[in-house]
Amino acid sequence: MADELPRPEPKPIDEKLSLELKHLAEDAVLRGRPNGEERCDNCLYYLNPDAKISYCWHPKLRVLVGDQWWCQWWEEIPKD
Ligand code: SF4
Numbered sequence: 001m002a003d004e005l006p007r008p009e010p011k012p013i014d015e016k017l018s019l020e021l022k023h024l025a026e027d028a029v030l031r032g033r034p035n036g037e038e039r040c041d042n043c044l045y046y047l048n049p050d051a052k053i054s055y056c057w058h059p060k061l062r063v064l065v066g067d068q069w070w071c072q073w074w075e076e077i078p079k080d
Pocket residue numbers: 030039040041043044045046056057058061065069070071072073074075
């Protein structure tokens with residue numbers, strides 16, 4: 001009988017990163033749902049509007065976000 005593998009557990013680095021990202025999300029009032037018509041995939045800072053998940057290049061975020069998410073720094077894409 002094969003030895004059972006130990007159950008994976010989060011490491012201290014995961015707790016550290018989790019806390020950092022939690023603070024970042026709180027500062028941005030980041031939510032996993034749209035705010036009316038405002039959502040990441042129609043925001044200026046969402047790098048690839050065709051993707052379900054993409055990089056947000058807002059200088060205070062710089063993380064992966066989902067297309068239906070939203071934060072207080074949402075900004076309309078200029079028409080020109
Ligand atoms: S700035 Fe906010 S709304 Fe815009 S893509 Fe980034 S997380 Fe989404």
